[in-house]
Amino acid sequence: MAPPWTLPLLEPPPWLGGAAAPAAPTGPPGSAGNPLSQVQAIAIFGDLAGQKHIPFDYPPDGCFARAHEMCRIMQQHGIECGKAWIYASPGNALTVPGTPMGDIEWRYHVAPIVNVRGEDGVTRAMVVDPSMFDHPVTQDEWKGAMHDPGAVLQTTDSGPYYRDQDSDPSAAERDDDYSKTEAALEHYSEERDAWKASHP
């Protein structure tokens, strides 16, 4: 399951696009005290997007499992990540037009976030969501792509597998052994493949 990382998790030299390293990084890569460079973030995004067992091209369902699996892979490689959860405003839906399955409406959506230091030297928690983008994006860009200005965006650590809006952290469902994640990813991959075979 280990992805073939294309870049080592080292600070790239400035001529490769890396900003000057902070004086003393604290915490694991991807944490606020030790953000990834943009080059690293893009490389990691590409490696995650290439994971064949994660059905990124199946937007109707499974974002919770995709996010949990991406966090597992990042953590396996020492990268700290969290999750961004977005909930549609009352009476509305998050809308994503032009997906591989047509125009999609969601009640909520979730994807991993990781701290990245921008060219301006500012650290931002960027969203890693290969089901919607081909590169890491800011939380504002991510939210804007779902066309519900009143949607509520909340962030957590990587622990919750599924949570309701504003729910107490103790009420969140967890999947610490990743058994639910594995079953869900397998099911949505099968559902996608069966649908494609039935509608060539």
Add this chain to the structure above:
Amino acid sequence: MEGVPPVGRVGAAAGRARARTGACLVLLAVWACAGAREVKAMSQSRVTAMPETKVTVAAVVALDDPGGAGEATLRLADGSALRVPRQSPLLAFLAEWTRKKKAKPLYVESDAGGEVRLVLPAALRQVQRVDTEPKGDRLGVDIRMSPSRHFLKTTRANFAEQRQLLEHAAANKQPLLLTVQPESLEILDARQPPAGLDLPVI
């Protein structure tokens, strides 16, 4: 048009009477022909839009493939034996499914000739909420953890039964074996999981 009498060279009154009768008959004949065409068209459209479809939800027992140009036979745990033509894109999917010895039930739609038309894996899901009233021909259903809103079509023959099953499952937090159509998000089938089914709730 054969039933329209010729007016001919007759007396004026008789001619007018015959003309009125004839006109009525013409209208009657035209109406009858149009009506017949309409009935025929409706019948054809029904055949095209709603072919006789059989639904089975069961685990796959075997896929008997004779090879060559012959069609394969999909054997399900409920005893069904369904046709899978050689050129069907479903053949490769079902071969892979069978090779992996999946215990998960498959939702299988077949036509009147027993040919497999649609397969989808069923899954144990928790129904979170069922709308109290339908909107148009759709009764909204929230499946726990799913970001999409699903629905049950009110025009289904077994709508009342399926609705009751979903409402009961939501109230009692009991998982159901659900099959959903991935694009429209219609719940195609809901049923109690068979005894002994060892699947995680997703």
